[in-house]
Amino acid sequence: MSMFKVVQRSYSNMSKGLKHLVSISDLSTSEFASLVDRAAYHKKLIKSGEPVGSEISDALKGKLVTLMFSKRSTRTRVSSEGAAVYFGGHPMFLGKDDIQLGVNESLYDTTRIISSMTSCIFARVNSHSEIQQLCQHSSVPIINSLCDTYHPLQAICDILTIKETFGETKGLKLAWVGDANNVINDLAIAALKSGISVSIANPEGITMNPTILEAAKLVSEETGATLETSHDPKKACKDANIIVTDTFVSMGEEAQKQQKLKQFASFQVSSELTKLAAANWKFMHCLPRHAEEVTDEVFYGKNSIVFEEGENRLYAAIAAIEHFVLPSK
Incomplete structure (x- = not known):
């Protein structure tokens, strides 16, 4: 990394x-x-x-x-x-x-x-x-x-979408299920600045950039929102108000596709995973979406706000x- x-x-x-x-x-x-x-x-x-x-x-x-x-x-x-x-x-x-x-x-x-x-x-x-x-x-x-x-533009858009959906951002919990990539690097900081606690689940062998974690710690001290990391999607989604994922294979990583798909095999956001979330949970994804990342049931379901999120770009x-x-x- x-x-x-x-x-x-x-x-x-x-x-x-x-x-x-x-x-x-x-x-x-x-x-x-x-x-x-x-x-x-x-x-x-x-x-x-x-x-x-x-x-x-x-x-x-x-x-x-x-x-x-x-x-x-x-x-x-x-x-x-x-x-x-x-x-x-x-x-x-x-x-x-x-x-x-x-x-x-x-x-x-x-x-x-x-x-x-x-x-x-x-x-x-x-x-x-x-x-x-x-x-x-x-x-x-x-x-x-x-x-x-x-x-950063995606992070601005995402917090706007969350604020529109929930009215108030302070006290919410955001779960990230996926890679340690550019989207979560900015979204984590943006959420913390907005009073939203963040729980990140990355697969084994993938960890967040220490620079991002260092920045997150400073923001947490300012706003009181917290950030935790693990390799357990269920832990991340427990009582989450917002569940977010993104591509498992970023542009430029095509040669690693098979290896990464195997690594992310248990990280698909499904209805089983969302049952652990808060009653008012919403699903977000910055698009384009691939089937291995999230099921149709979640992506096109009533709790999905992906198209509102896309417009807000x-x-x-x-x-x-x-x-x-x-x-x-």
Whole structure:
């Protein structure tokens, strides 16, 4: 497992007042809560059907919003482009086959050029080191749209979904049944910042990144929410209000598929597992979903909020642009 220190925004361009969204660990508890609240605000505004004011619709008028994606995407691409259009910007998608990056040009050169022409960069990349380099060399905000260590937009979306469903987040329990990956790395911190206790179950041989556990301990001391880890899905799901899982084979791990499926054989979220949860339990998954991760009965059942969760990716992206890209009033 890659080991990274929690990024503390020590990039050289921070002296210019530039802010990047790298991980939830970088955000204060109040800053993260504000992002969730603003996502909810913009969702309500859009759902009302009323036209938004020019202060929103013209905020990025005449400006590019770049989506620099090295990985396939559905929700991230649609939500990021939708958020750019909401503020009047023009989204430009740059996939791995669209630009010279990695072929005839270095990441440094590409970052310097693209950031000189755009208002921000949504970056969906392979390694966390790529996000760090982008932040170091970019002259505009970088919004981490997924790397191998973090997925902050998903965490904002997930807490928004939980808050909408339960009304209040403080005192809830979230169970994670699955891999020690980028999604839980940010979701665990986001949940703790929201007063939600977290119980993580990973298969034998898989453990959480110590850097994440260290960050979680600090947040727990602040909010009183707790984090526990084990290799027992039943223990994690006991009295849980929210049960979450994700892909067992992440992009880039295809060669390990058979080994990982064997390792995760007893980790499918089924109705038997959910019987251990609290009476008001809900199921979440960031999608795309595979049958080995969760049964149809749970995924499409009345307790599933996966499609509401997916829609909320749009409002998370909108909140991120507002907070990190638009000039402060």
